Each structure stands twice: as C-alpha cells, then as structure tokens.
Amino acid sequence: MRVLVAGDRGYIGAVLVPLLRAAGHEVDGLDLGLYEGCDLGPAPDDLGGRRPRDMRDVEPGELEGYDAVACLAALSNDPLGDLNRAATFSVNLDGTLQLARAAKQATSHFSLTEGALAEVRARLTLRTGDTDAHRASE
Numbered sequence: 123m124r125v126l127v128a129g130d131r132g133y134i135g136a137v138l139v140p141l142l143r144a145a146g147h148e149v150d151g152l153d154l155g156l157y158e159g160c161d162l163g164p165a166p167d168d169l170g171g172r173r174p175r176d177m178r179d180v181e182p183g184e185l186e187g188y189d190a191v192a193c194l195a196a197l198s199n200d201p202l203g204d205l206n207r208a209a210t211f212s213v214n215l216d217g218t219l220q221l222a223r224a225a226k227q228a229t230s231h232f233s234l235t236e237g238a239l240a241e242v243r244a245r246l247t248l249r250t251g252d253t254d255a256h257r258a259s260e
C-alpha cells in the first residue's frame with residue numbers, strides 16, 4: 123500500500139514508519155517539524171528537500187494516490203494544551219478534521235489513534251456543547 127503518515131517525525135511516527143516500510147509499504151511523511159533536531163533516533167533518511175508541512179493546509183488533491191493516511195500529527199501533551207488552548211484546538215481538532223476530510227475526498231482510508239479520536243470527540247463537544255457533535259463530522 124501507499125501510505126502517508128502525518129506526524130511521522132514524532133514519538134510514534136519515528137517507530138511506525140520503519141515498521142510499515144519493513145512490511146513492504148511505500149511510506150511518505152508529512153510533518154510540521156516542531157521537534158526538529160530532537161528526533162527519536164536518526165532523522166528519517168528521506169528528509170532531504172522536504173519542507174515542514176502543516177496538516178491544516180492539506181488539500182484533497184495532495185492525497186490522491188495514497189491508499190491510506192495515518193494521522194499522528196498533534197500537539198500531544200497536557201502542558202501544551204494548558205499553555206495554548208487555541209493552538210491545541212486548531213491542530214488537534216481542526217487540523218485532524220481537515221486531513222480526514224481531505225483523505226475522504228481523495229478516497230484514502232484514514233486512521234487515527236483511539237486516544238486522538240476520543241480527543242476530537244471531546245473537543246467537538248466542548249466547542250459546540252453538543253454531545254453528538256462528532257456525528258456531524260463522520
């Protein structure tokens with residue numbers, strides 16, 4: 123399969139990408155590079171020329187040809203959420219939904235960790251006050 127991993131330079135992505143490649147998949151990464159220089163292990167060898175990319179800006183056309191999109195991109199810890207609530211909503215809710223919608227339009231499978239899915243649902247509820255709000259985004 124051809125797979126795009128968003129957040130490939132993070133804690134989980136750094137482990138997942140080599141595993142997917144070892145299993146025979148063709149994998150590309152998309153990452154804002156927030157932790158540039160603090161990679162877990164050696165930086166990915168395909169970074170040459172690759173620019174930081176924000177998943178909030180991804181358009182469906184960019185996902186054409188991918189069988190699957192895995193979203194690991196996030197602001198992923200409680201202190202960050204406390205420090206800048208708006209940024210966390212913007213990335214973890216709006217960015218995740220943007221990527222999911224783009225993947226849906228490009229007819230790629232979209233996957234999210236269980237924790238990230240729970241967070242999207244909780245943030246939609248917080249924003250709208252509607253406990254069923256996540257259904258509208260499915």
Ligand SMILES: NC(=O)c1ccc[n+]([C@@H]2O[C@H](COP(=O)([O-])OP(=O)(O)OC[C@H]3O[C@@H](n4cnc5c(N)ncnc54)[C@H](O)[C@@H]3O)[C@@H](O)[C@H]2O)c1
Pocket residue numbers: 128129130131132133134135152153154155156157175176177178193194195196197198213217235237238
């Ligand atoms: N680490 C864990 O133990 C764990 C456990 C369960 C679930 N999760 C979930 O898995 C996902 C990944 O976790 P992690 O520990 O690898 O996080 P991480 O913080 O190590 O990595 C996140 C990556 O996303 C990138 N990123 C952030 N905002 C971006 C944006 N707007 N566009 C593109 N890239 C962006 C960052 O540069 C970083 O490389 C998160 O949703 C997290 O909640 C993590």
